[in-house]
Amino acid sequence: MLDISTQIGTLKLKNPIMPASGTFSEDLADVFDLDVIGAHVTKTVTREKRSGNPTPRVCEVRGSMLNSIGIPSKGVEAFKKDVIPFYSRYNAPLIVSISAGSADEFASLCEEISVPGVAAVEVNISCPNIKDDGKAFAMRPSTTHAVMRKLRDSTDLPLWAKLTPNTGETTEVAKAAEEAGADALVVSNTLLAMAIDIKTRRPKLGNLMGGLSGPAFKPIALRMAYQCAKSVDIPVIGCGGISTIEDVIEYLIAGAAAVQIGTATFIEPKIMARMVVDLAVYLETQGLSSVRQLVGCVDDKGASDGLVFMEAAP
Amino acid sequence: MLDISTQIGTLKLKNPIMPASGTFSEDLADVFDLDVIGAHVTKTVTREKRSGNPTPRVCEVRGSMLNSIGIPSKGVEAFKKDVIPFYSRYNAPLIVSISAGSADEFASLCEEISVPGVAAVEVNISCPNIKDDGKAFAMRPSTTHAVMRKLRDSTDLPLWAKLTPNTGETTEVAKAAEEAGADALVVSNTLLAMAIDIKTRRPKLGNLMGGLSGPAFKPIALRMAYQCAKSVDIPVIGCGGISTIEDVIEYLIAGAAAVQIGTATFIEPKIMARMVVDLAVYLETQGLSSVRQLVGCVDDKGASDGLVFMEAAP
Amino acid sequence: MKSIALDTAPGTGYANPIHEVECIIRSNDTVNGEYRLLVLNAPLELLDCEPGQFFHLLCPVSGTFKPYLRRPMSIYGYYPDRGELHFLYKVTGEGTSAIATLTTGDTLNVLGPLGRGFDILPNWQNLLLVARGVGLATLAPLALKSRRLNRKLTAICSARSRKLLLSLDYFNDLGVRVIAVTDEDGTSSVESMRSIIEGLIAEDPIDAMYTCGSNRILKLLQSVAATHRIPGQIALEQQMACGIGMCQCCVRAFHRDGGIVNERVCKEGPVFHLQEAVGC
Amino acid sequence: MKSIALDTAPGTGYANPIHEVECIIRSNDTVNGEYRLLVLNAPLELLDCEPGQFFHLLCPVSGTFKPYLRRPMSIYGYYPDRGELHFLYKVTGEGTSAIATLTTGDTLNVLGPLGRGFDILPNWQNLLLVARGVGLATLAPLALKSRRLNRKLTAICSARSRKLLLSLDYFNDLGVRVIAVTDEDGTSSVESMRSIIEGLIAEDPIDAMYTCGSNRILKLLQSVAATHRIPGQIALEQQMACGIGMCQCCVRAFHRDGGIVNERVCKEGPVFHLQEAVGC
């Protein structure tokens, strides 16, 4: 019997394919049956209503995209009223992504959102720590640890910490999140980037800079997922640039227990549904009986000792 | 009269197009006349002979490449004997890239290489600081400052500091380099990344990880070049993913006073020569009379105040 | 017929589900110097659409053109009887250049129909449409529908030059009264158009106005419509990634309830109330 | 004729400078199930080459194939009289798949000729060539040259099956003595080949041996050549980025002066001394 389920802490997912926060919504239900995927992950929600960043919020770069959506949010009340009930019609577990400008606000939002219908909370600690120096919580181990500690005390639900690629301390941040009680790591959010329209000489994004996602980003996020899987014992959920079934498998081999698909859904809206099938076919073709046989099977001959050294460029 | 020259500190380049270290060598003289470009930049050289990393040293990723060449080096003696004399037949200034495992070794190599025929020294501080904790000097402002100080004392030649994109402190590192006496910043070296062969389950690079370069890397390096140009008063030399004349112009508009072309030369060996012509044509078409009119002309409405905040992902 | 109540309650879904289909190209020819007409073979489920809706096109990667995101394109014509879907487009950048390379027999992946189209409410009998340039692509199917519903339609078509005026034959064939205005004739200025419209209203009161795109025309129609209390609708554009409401990148600001709200062009739009639209 | 002194003094340059040319494709057909023959129209400057040299091909980006780096490919044939450049290739991944989509009249950007080719020293009269699979592509032009130089050449051609044996006609036409060995006939084992070669040597002493690729054959030839003190050359492969000596990614290890040195396959190679090659 083919087993394509995966285990993220106490949460069993029927398959390792789920959406990335901000690239998925109720609207996708008009395209395919959302119950075929392993979990549902909502756009990051904040406590208050927010309108997000100025437009243009998106631009194309060679083979990928930048976005500076920001976190437009209807606020937690509207979210609980409209969004959670929508997803309760599905069996797939609902993962709610949250964000806040300080550790305390983060914790109180987390508490507020820990309601029936929510299976886990993904904490988007790649957002700016406004109360502090404005750098994202996940830029440093210390701020990661501090916010995760408070979050841990605020809920009994599984906590998934979403990391940022903008830091130079990936493994340290991963360990800090684990130590402070994260149940899983999502690796990772988008990478700060920029594009300028040479005709108008203006930044292509209304917000000056934005986050790189899509295929161009894959080798970077894959490296981070590998580094994290080597450094922590909690599950790592790979995210970044996945657009083919081979990409999914590459992440699993690198050590990810599940993956999130973001930008690729914009190009091929049914891609997640397709990948669930393709993954089963792949396992069968390879004579494997479960996803677990793939996770972390990278043949790296113990080379991971060199991880720190590798943080230098070639 | 069309003026496509550019000024990097005391050094005047007849045009802003030059190669990136490690993607250029004497061998390119078999393809075009090397005197048409603004400067010559050598592969990083170390004091001792070194053999570099295990193979495979290169792999393809979607629309770009990873490399883990390492720094194979014939050593400084052979370099002085063979390489410097080769380039002395050209008018274009020779920029020698150097690297070492500690600040002191760096400084003494810099002194040793400060010989006639060398117009400036590019210090590849993106390499690991072996004597310290193995992280690259340019990962942190403090280590950057320390090594640049020693380097500054070791030579009278212009010093170009080559930064790494693997840090979360780009602007702080840039400022530290400037403060310690760098004459220009080269932004930037490659970004740590990884790829796994799903058939063999082995990393595609013999060295496990490597540096991303090429088009996929452009929006990231451009963002860094912009951040640096906003943060320091010394010239910034943009480097990363440039493969069209539009890319060159985008970097100039973002604030780079010159650019380095790396990976694109592997695809189109004559690209630098072509870009010198294309740049002149572009300026003419736009009714501009000098490169200087482009440098830093980005219309960002003072948005750079938000730089730190932007270090958070969207 | 869908109303544009513009509520954003989640998960209400479309009346028509969204399809992703690889369509075969029937033809892809230049219409005049600047525009091209793309005709696709389309299955029936794609053709259950409304004027004002759009498709999100996956442009081919070929040679130097390497578009990544899909490109939104209004439905210029949908013909269930012939199994045809038409787009009228202007080659502007990488994506549309790539589409222009396609020839008969090639395929194009389309996603749609998307968004909310124009309304023609039962009591809207005398309709006015004002369009400039490629905006006609968006408004053309409205003419077909208004004829099917037996409404009277006047179209003011504006362009830089007479050469660039599009779709005049198309409108004439449908019995639409066409008023062509151009920059070269000096008839396309705001004042000139205002007096044309005021003349039309004086002749026979207009029940609803439609337009798209141009900021200048938006301002003009808002003013005329406010004076005469005529309802109106406008189709708007914005950069898009997903095209189906997920990414929130395509928002625009609208006046509502005395304040400003953001709405997604791809989902709550691209058709909005004329008076709510904020010029830019 | 260039010698393979294998020195790495900088800036010595090639005898032939390197050209980047957009060539028109004359044909691109399947040769047998696994191999394809690509024939390009090539200007004379590209055809001043040596057996064993290679070109670096810029594979087209089309549809799902999006190769980025160039792909190295040995010269299978160069015909200045006909203005033709031939490559024999196996479709293995994205790049070669993309090349396989090209048809007559399309263009392909090639860079070369690159690297150092095989030597045929004046006193090398009786030559042996041992090739397996697509390795024949690399060794074939050696046959043409040896004929031009009036040398005697024997080719041992090895493949999985008789069906996959390549270029036999090509060799036969050139008057080469061909010995075909296959896995299916059980004639391609190391022992079997060793006795064939020993038989040849006994018959008529061999002056030089050539091979490429296969590790098993390398080991065999190194051993036979050492016993009989026969010089030899081998063409090697390695992942390449630049193809012209700049990036240092294509190095391989070689025995030299009692130690191990790294040499660039694209520049000091792809042809190296048989005894210096390190198997892998």
Ligand SMILES: Cc1cc2nc3c(=O)[nH]c(=O)nc-3n(C[C@H](O)[C@H](O)[C@H](O)COP(=O)(O)OP(=O)(O)OC[C@H]3O[C@@H](n4cnc5c(N)ncnc54)[C@H](O)[C@@H]3O)c2cc1C
């Ligand atoms: C709902 C809607 C309907 C449209 N209908 C039509 C139509 O019927 N005919 C037609 O010719 N054009 C139409 N457009 C505009 C069309 O989408 C753009 O011209 C096209 O995306 C340009 O792509 P490009 O790659 O050629 O240009 P580029 O300038 O290279 O595009 C770069 C990026 O900007 C986006 N972009 C550029 N212009 C626009 C624009 N005006 N609106 C939204 N995104 C843009 C592109 O989608 C792409 O992501 C419509 C736009 C929208 C939003």
Ligand SMILES: Cc1cc2nc3c(=O)[nH]c(=O)nc-3n(C[C@H](O)[C@H](O)[C@H](O)COP(=O)(O)OP(=O)(O)OC[C@H]3O[C@@H](n4cnc5c(N)ncnc54)[C@H](O)[C@@H]3O)c2cc1C
């Ligand atoms: C000097 C030289 C001469 C060659 N001559 C021939 C020839 O005449 N006929 C022929 O069929 N093949 C030849 N090869 C091998 C050929 O280069 C590879 O088969 C080809 O690069 C595979 O590309 P791909 O995209 O189809 O495969 P992929 O496996 O998708 O390639 C991925 C990457 O690995 C590289 N790569 C894969 N295999 C090899 C290889 N064996 N050697 C070097 N790089 C490789 C590719 O160039 C590419 O960068 C030669 C290789 C070298 C180095």
Ligand SMILES: Cc1cc2nc3c(=O)[nH]c(=O)nc-3n(C[C@H](O)[C@H](O)[C@H](O)COP(=O)(O)O)c2cc1C
């Ligand atoms: C349009 C857009 C909006 C996003 N919004 C969020 C968000 O609200 N919260 C979050 O944690 N990540 C957000 N992300 C990041 C994605 O969840 C994901 O981490 C990233 O895009 C990398 O994955 P990908 O390359 O598959 O898209 C967003 C990404 C995109 C492209």
Ligand SMILES: Cc1cc2nc3c(=O)[nH]c(=O)nc-3n(C[C@H](O)[C@H](O)[C@H](O)COP(=O)(O)O)c2cc1C
């Ligand atoms: C094969 C290769 C070797 C490189 N070697 C060096 C090096 O020795 N020293 C250095 O400072 N940078 C080195 N780099 C980095 C480049 O100089 C450049 O910073 C980087 O490739 C980004 O530019 P690109 O995208 O235009 O290639 C190397 C890059 C490549 C691809």
Ligand code: FES
């Ligand atoms: S384009 Fe994604 S929400 Fe409209």
Ligand code: FES
């Ligand atoms: S491929 Fe670049 S040195 Fe050989």
